[in-house]
Structures are given as C-alpha cells and as structure tokens.
Amino acid sequence: MGSRVTLAFHGAAGTVTGSRYLLEVDERRVLVDCGLFQGYKHLRERNWRPFPVEPSTIEAVFLTHAHLDHSGYLPRLVKDGFSGPVYCTQATRDLCRILLLDSAKLQEEEAAFRNRHQYSKHQPALPLYTQHDAKKALELFEVVGFSMPENPMPGVSLGNIEVGFYPNGHILGSSYLDVQAGGRHILFSGDVGRGNDLVMRPPEFPIYCDYLVVESTYGNRLHDNRDVWEVVGDIINETVSGGGSVLIPSFAVGRAQSMLYLITELRRREMIPYLPIFLDSPMAISVTELMQRHHRYHRLNKTTCQQLSRDVTFTRDVEDSIAINKVQVPAIILSASGMATGGRVLHHLQRMLGDHRNTVMFAGYQAPGTRGARLVAGERKIKIFNRYFDVKARVESLDFLSAHADRLELLRWLQQLPTAPKRCFVTHGEEEASDEFRISISEELGWNACVPDMGDKVIL
Ligand SMILES: [Zn+2]
Incomplete structure (x- = not known):
C-alpha cells in the first residue's frame, strides 16, 4: 500500500511572500521554504500567528533559496521548537548567514524603537526573533550539492522522502526542488530565473514530476526587452x-x-x-x-x-x-x-x-x-x-531588470517538462498574476492548474 501524502499551503498563496509548504508523508512532516511575510501590514501580522503545526513535529526544512520571503521565518520556527536540519545549497547557507542576522538586527531595532516611542499595543514590544535566535537557526544548516537534470539524483535521503536541488538561475545558490515523497515526485519551482541574466546562468530545465508547485510573480506580465x-x-x-x-x-x-x-x-x-x-x-x-x-x-x-x-x-x-x-x-x-x-x-x-x-x-x-x-x-x-x-x-x-522569469519565460520553462503533471499549483504571486498564469497554463499547455488559498491542504 502506498503512503498518504498531503501538501498544505501556509504562505505564498494569493501573495508573493511567506513561502511555506508543509508536506506530510504518513506521520512524517517536512517543510519546503520557511519565509517571512512582507509588505502590507495585514501580511506582516501573519508572522506573529503561531505556526499551523507544532514546529517540534517538523523533521526537516528544505530551502529553495536565501531571500527572506523564503528563509526569513526560520529563526522564529527554531525559537518555537523546531530543531531538525535545514537543507540547502552552500551559497544559500552563506547568504542566509548574512540575511538572517541582518533581519534579526532589524527586528530588534524596530522593537527598541517602538518601546522608545511607545507605538506598540504590546508592552514591551518584542522582536519576532533576535540575533541569538538567528544564530541558533544557522547552526542547523546542512549543505547539499546541486543535482543536474541530465543525471537526476536526490541530494538528501530521509527514508521515503528524498530531495534533489537543481539550479534555477534566480540568485546565488537558488534551486528548484524535486521532492520524492511516498513514491510521488513533487517539483517546487522556487523563484525561477531568466535565460539572459547578466550574472546568473539560465535555469536548468525541469525534470519529471507528478505534481508541480510553480511561482507566478510575473505570471501576467512580460519584461521589456530594451538593451x-x-x-x-x-x-x-x-x-x-x-x-x-x-x-x-x-x-x-x-x-x-x-x-x-x-x-x-x-x-x-x-x-x-x-x-x-x-x-x-x-x-x-x-x-x-x-x-x-x-x-x-x-x-x-x-x-x-x-x-x-x-x-x-x-x-x-x-x-x-x-x-x-x-x-x-x-x-x-x-x-x-x-x-x-x-x-x-x-x-x-x-x-x-x-x-x-x-x-x-x-x-x-x-x-x-x-x-x-x-x-x-x-x-x-x-x-x-x-x-x-x-x-x-x-x-x-530600470524596472525591466528582474531576477524573475516573466509569463512567457515561465511557460517556456514549463514546456520543457517531459510530461504534463497531474496537477499544477500556482503560488507566489499577487492574486491577479497567479490567476492569469493559471489560465495560461490551462489554455496554452492544456494542464490541470489551480491557485490554492492560504491554509489549503490537498491529498497527492
Ligand atoms: Zn527570491
């Protein structure tokens, strides 16, 4: 009998920040990305809600890349009881060292500012996490090498959960993830880079998957191609x-x-x-x-x-x-x-x-x-x-400079998948961008696509 596998969207659903995908394989739990909600106040307030499952019950975290909307909640997860490994590439770990400590410092400064000016409803105002929490989180990091599509191999094996990191051209160390869980392949696109970036190499083509979780930051826009x-x-x-x-x-x-x-x-x-x-x-x-x-x-x-x-x-x-x-x-x-x-x-x-x-x-x-x-x-x-x-x-x-693939670049990237996924989940975009990209996937590729709501849980 196969395992029961579920996927829950605890962030980056109907918005671009707070990427957090919880995968449950029978009794086991792992998290893909652990991002901070950023931008509007009603989103930032989500960072203060308790994590939907007890953090100590999560076995491991896998990070697609270092940007704070994918990694910036980690110190809080650790503060609240998570103690498992955090798997990522070497450059992601090195960047997280810079970004998480800086983020913690900002949180501390903001709390101190609020206390000085008595802005806060809570007395005293507390930081979401401190530099001490960030350092504790960084101690859990474990580096995984890149896999390549020509020779797909998982970089991490945890029993019936195996994960491979493939370069996706967005920033240093960024990857798409192939997660094999209970016999299903689930591909998490991460933030997909562009073919002609000045510094980054083009994204590697995506490998076979049963289910796809794809970003849609620019899902309804095209970049201007000025020189x-x-x-x-x-x-x-x-x-x-x-x-x-x-x-x-x-x-x-x-x-x-x-x-x-x-x-x-x-x-x-x-x-x-x-x-x-x-x-x-x-x-x-x-x-x-x-x-x-x-x-x-x-x-x-x-x-x-x-x-x-x-x-x-x-x-x-x-x-x-x-x-x-x-x-x-x-x-x-x-x-x-x-x-x-x-x-x-x-x-x-x-x-x-x-x-x-x-x-x-x-x-x-x-x-x-x-x-x-x-x-x-x-x-x-x-x-x-x-x-x-x-x-x-x-x-x-120079708004045409972007580290994200646009609508056509994303579609072209998806077209390289060897077969249509059973289902595509369109995430990491403002509502309109995600929805228009969902329509593009259905109409232009003929695939089954949906935009999950925050908190949705699906059986794979
Ligand atoms: Zn990013």
Missing part, C-alpha cells in the same frame, strides 16, 4: 557630460552585483568614461565577496570578478561612506536599500536630489508606497528623516 547596456550607458554618459553623478539604489543581494558588473564592463569597453565607482552598503559588499568566492554558481569568470574589486571602491566603514561626499568629480554610487526605504542610500539622496545635474537610477521593482515608487512616479518633494527635500535630479527606473 540594458545601451540604456544604462546612455543615462551615465548624459549625466556625466553635464557634470552630475549617478546614484543607484539597489538590493544588496543580486541586483547590486549585476549593476556592478554592468558598470565595470561598460567602463572596460570604454562605453562610459573613467570615473570613480563606489559600492556603499556593507551587506552588498559581503554578498559581492561571496559571489567572488562561488564561481560555480554564476556566469562571471575569475578575471571579471577581480575586475569588480579592482575598479570599485568598497566602503564598508561609516567614515569611508561619509568620505564619498567629498568627491568633487562625477561618480557612480551604488547603495542600499533598493526601494530607498532605509539604509545609507538615504544620506546620498539627501545630498544629491536637489541638484538637477544628478541622476537617481532605480534598478528594480518599486513596491507601492515606498519612497522609491514615489520618486519614480515623479513626486517633486520627498520626505527623508522628517525633512522634505526638493527633487531636482533626474529619476530613472
């Missing part, structure tokens, strides 16, 4: 020839590294003039150094990686960061956060927004309500640290 070299080169040249500097707010993981590569390459090919380049974000610096160590995971060769350290000034210390203000010639400054919601980029914005010669070049998606979205929408006054600043600088948005 990124030309667009970025033109913006830099126009700004510099007028005597201005370029500020690039960028996400510390992924985007900062692609932009650095793009700019140093433009300079090497003499498509832009020689000018100082600064990477002003301790977290982005750590991630860049990690990329320089993990050559297997991306397209850039050793020389190109060395070029990054040679041509870019990394300003980790606060004094070095402040010293950038004294640079009188045009320069390029990359800094976090990517949506200008916090971090060192705010100091540069304060200094640079008022000068019409400068350009602020946003390098990715700007979520509604963020300072980045307001600047991109053309607001002429922006509040930073309780003061309003006039926006005279040019503002550009």
Whole structure:
C-alpha cells in the first residue's frame, strides 16, 4: 500500500511572500521554504500567528533559496521548537548567514524603537526573533550539492522522502526542488530565473514530476526587452557630460552585483568614461565577496570578478561612506536599500536630489508606497528623516531588470517538462498574476492548474 501524502499551503498563496509548504508523508512532516511575510501590514501580522503545526513535529526544512520571503521565518520556527536540519545549497547557507542576522538586527531595532516611542499595543514590544535566535537557526544548516537534470539524483535521503536541488538561475545558490515523497515526485519551482541574466546562468530545465508547485510573480506580465547596456550607458554618459553623478539604489543581494558588473564592463569597453565607482552598503559588499568566492554558481569568470574589486571602491566603514561626499568629480554610487526605504542610500539622496545635474537610477521593482515608487512616479518633494527635500535630479527606473522569469519565460520553462503533471499549483504571486498564469497554463499547455488559498491542504 502506498503512503498518504498531503501538501498544505501556509504562505505564498494569493501573495508573493511567506513561502511555506508543509508536506506530510504518513506521520512524517517536512517543510519546503520557511519565509517571512512582507509588505502590507495585514501580511506582516501573519508572522506573529503561531505556526499551523507544532514546529517540534517538523523533521526537516528544505530551502529553495536565501531571500527572506523564503528563509526569513526560520529563526522564529527554531525559537518555537523546531530543531531538525535545514537543507540547502552552500551559497544559500552563506547568504542566509548574512540575511538572517541582518533581519534579526532589524527586528530588534524596530522593537527598541517602538518601546522608545511607545507605538506598540504590546508592552514591551518584542522582536519576532533576535540575533541569538538567528544564530541558533544557522547552526542547523546542512549543505547539499546541486543535482543536474541530465543525471537526476536526490541530494538528501530521509527514508521515503528524498530531495534533489537543481539550479534555477534566480540568485546565488537558488534551486528548484524535486521532492520524492511516498513514491510521488513533487517539483517546487522556487523563484525561477531568466535565460539572459547578466550574472546568473539560465535555469536548468525541469525534470519529471507528478505534481508541480510553480511561482507566478510575473505570471501576467512580460519584461521589456530594451538593451540594458545601451540604456544604462546612455543615462551615465548624459549625466556625466553635464557634470552630475549617478546614484543607484539597489538590493544588496543580486541586483547590486549585476549593476556592478554592468558598470565595470561598460567602463572596460570604454562605453562610459573613467570615473570613480563606489559600492556603499556593507551587506552588498559581503554578498559581492561571496559571489567572488562561488564561481560555480554564476556566469562571471575569475578575471571579471577581480575586475569588480579592482575598479570599485568598497566602503564598508561609516567614515569611508561619509568620505564619498567629498568627491568633487562625477561618480557612480551604488547603495542600499533598493526601494530607498532605509539604509545609507538615504544620506546620498539627501545630498544629491536637489541638484538637477544628478541622476537617481532605480534598478528594480518599486513596491507601492515606498519612497522609491514615489520618486519614480515623479513626486517633486520627498520626505527623508522628517525633512522634505526638493527633487531636482533626474529619476530613472530600470524596472525591466528582474531576477524573475516573466509569463512567457515561465511557460517556456514549463514546456520543457517531459510530461504534463497531474496537477499544477500556482503560488507566489499577487492574486491577479497567479490567476492569469493559471489560465495560461490551462489554455496554452492544456494542464490541470489551480491557485490554492492560504491554509489549503490537498491529498497527492
Ligand atoms: Zn527570491
């Protein structure tokens, strides 16, 4: 007799954050991804609800990649009793070390801020987890090597649960997972990367599965195919020839590294003039150094990686960061956060927004309500640290740069599956995106697809 296998969707259902999939095989429980809910308040509040099953009864966690919406709830799960192994690739573990500790620090700072200003309904306000909790979670990590579709082999075997990690091109170490549970193959796409990413290799094709859980972040959109070299080169040249500097707010993981590569390459090919380049974000610096160590995971060769350290000034210390203000010639400054919601980029914005010669070049998606979205929408006054600043600088948005496959890229990726899955579960998208992608799968591939609701549990 076969095993009873169920799959429950405890996050990333009807939304893009909080990826958590609970798989039950007879009496055993494992979790695929353990993400934080982010964005709107009603979503963030979900992080405070007790986990739907007792965390101590979960045997293991498998992580597709390090982004916090896939890994950021782990310290809380550990605090609440989970003590099993967390399996992931080496780069995912190394990135989690940077991201989870930073996330814990932010949680602690936010709680302290609330207590100082008595914002909280709860007295005293507590962090969701602390740096101590994050360190305890990191001790549970176990590294698994990548498998390849040409020779599909599970990287982890836990009796009748076996899991393989296959490169999917989204960020360093990111994978899709083939979970074999009680004789069924369940494929979790993770976040699927793109065929022509500047830094990442294309996603490997998906292997046979009975059931598919597929993301749909851009399930109803197509990326603009403008030539990124030309667009970025033109913006830099126009700004510099007028005597201005370029500020690039960028996400510390992924985007900062692609932009650095793009700019140093433009300079090497003499498509832009020689000018100082600064990477002003301790977290982005750590991630860049990690990329320089993990050559297997991306397209850039050793020389190109060395070029990054040679041509870019990394300003980790606060004094070095402040010293950038004294640079009188045009320069390029990359800094976090990517949506200008916090971090060192705010100091540069304060200094640079008022000068019409400068350009602020946003390098990715700007979520509604963020300072980045307001600047991109053309607001002429922006509040930073309780003061309003006039926006005279040019503002550009490279929203076509994305680490996610779009609707067609996702469909093309799915078409490489050797046979149609019995059922596709469309997750990790805003409601509209997921639903339109479900329709695309049914109409264009003729497969059985549905969008699960948060908390749904299905028998496989
Ligand atoms: Zn991601």
